[in-house]
Amino acid sequence: MIFYLLAIYVLFQFFWWAFHIIQLEQTIRDLSLEGITDQLGAANVQKSYLKRVYMVVGEGAVFAILLLLGVWRIQRFFDREAALADKERNFMLAVTHELKTPIASVRLLLQTLSRTGISEDQAKKMKIEAINETHRLEHLVQNILLSTRLDELEMIDRSRLDLAEIIDQCVVKMRRIAGTGRSIESKVQGEVAFFGDAMMIESMLLNLIENAIKYSPDESPIHVEAAIREGRVQIRVLDRGVGVIPPEREKIFEKFYRIGSEETRESKGTGLGLFIVKQIVNMHNGEVHALGREGGGSIFEIHLPQSK
Ligand code: ADP
Numbered sequence: 001m002i003f004y005l006l007a008i009y010v011l012f013q014f015f016w017w018a019f020h021i022i023q024l025e026q027t028i029r030d031l032s033l034e035g036i037t038d039q040l041g042a043a044n045v046q047k048s049y050l051k052r053v054y055m056v057v058g059e060g061a062v063f064a065i066l067l068l069l070g071v072w073r074i075q076r077f078f079d080r081e082a083a084l085a086d087k088e089r090n091f092m093l094a095v096t097h098e099l100k101t102p103i104a105s106v107r108l109l110l111q112t113l114s115r116t117g118i119s120e121d122q123a124k125k126m127k128i129e130a131i132n133e134t135h136r137l138e139h140l141v142q143n144i145l146l147s148t149r150l151d152e153l154e155m156i157d158r159s160r161l162d163l164a165e166i167i168d169q170c171v172v173k174m175r176r177i178a179g180t181g182r183s184i185e186s187k188v189q190g191e192v193a194f195f196g197d198a199m200m201i202e203s204m205l206l207n208l209i210e211n212a213i214k215y216s217p218d219e220s221p222i223h224v225e226a227a228i229r230e231g232r233v234q235i236r237v238l239d240r241g242v243g244v245i246p247p248e249r250e251k252i253f254e255k256f257y258r259i260g261s262e263e264t265r266e267s268k269g270t271g272l273g274l275f276i277v278k279q280i281v282n283m284h285n286g287e288v289h290a291l292g293r294e295g296g297g298s299i300f301e302i303h304l305p306q307s308k
Pocket of ligand 1: 211212215239241242243244252257258259268269270271272273274275298
């Protein structure tokens with residue numbers, strides 16, 4: 001507020017001073033003309049008066065434009081900072097919730113398990129559920145750690161990876177977390193191998209499959225595909241979920257970005273998943289795109305350079 005008041009005050013001062021200087025110049029011109037009788041002398045006085053007026057107006061305009069430009073830049077900076085602070089606040093809310101929920105349910109499951117009178121079958125189910133909750137927790141912590149590490153990381157470990165194997169591992173892991181009813185299928189055409197960081201590629205796939213599970217109905221199938229297309233490795237994760245509308249397809253890859261507001265969203269998350277995916281893909285010199293799917297749903301498509 002003080003900044004804007006000051007900016008308005010300075011702008012107002014510019015005009016006020018310019019007005020006064022021009023008035024002063026007029027008085028000087030009138031006084032000078034009083035003693036001059038020839039036309040040439042009068043024309044010279046008028047000419048130098050106009051020159052000084054143009055100078056005052058020109059310099060004043062440059063100052064005013066620079067001032068307005070500065071105010072505009074600062075305003076943009078403030079807006080960006082406010083948006084980031086907003087996203088970080090949302091992120092903190094989401095993370096606190098996401099951390100508390102699995103911890104609370106694991107504790108509840110363990111408390112129930114420690115009671116007597118539980119059948120073998122029930123106990124088995126509860127143990128599986130508790131293990132799944134810890135997987136979820138592990139995935140969340142890994143995402144948070146990875147998102148801070150990726151910001152600073154410049155080099156990655158590269159080794160020859162067999163994508164079919166990694167996709168299989170991820171699918172098995174996510175099937176376990178999603179529950180028995182969920183159909184997650186993988187299809188790898190031929191041998192798809194490239195040089196990359198195994199841990200990162202796994203994390204990238206897990207995030208995409210987790211999103212496909214989260215943002216689509218329980219009974220709808222999820223497909224993970226990989227193939228070599230036009231000399232590049234193509235990975236696709238397809239779902240039949242809510243889809244992403246075109247104006248959001250770029251933004252969802254920003255850090256902490258989530259569609260909608262914290263009050264209206266049904267699914268929980270941190271807004272880190274796709275940011276991590278994009279960072280990992282960039283580090284492997286690839287590209288990632290969110291696409292619409294005919295018949296409803298989304299396709300997340302990744303292209304990576306093939307290893308020689
Ligand atoms: P999170 O899932 O924790 O909110 P992400 O970075 O993984 O964060 O995703 C950002 C946003 O993109 C999500 O909030 C969601 O609105 C949208 N999104 C991601 N994946 C999908 C998908 N498969 N289908 C529909 N929307 C998606």
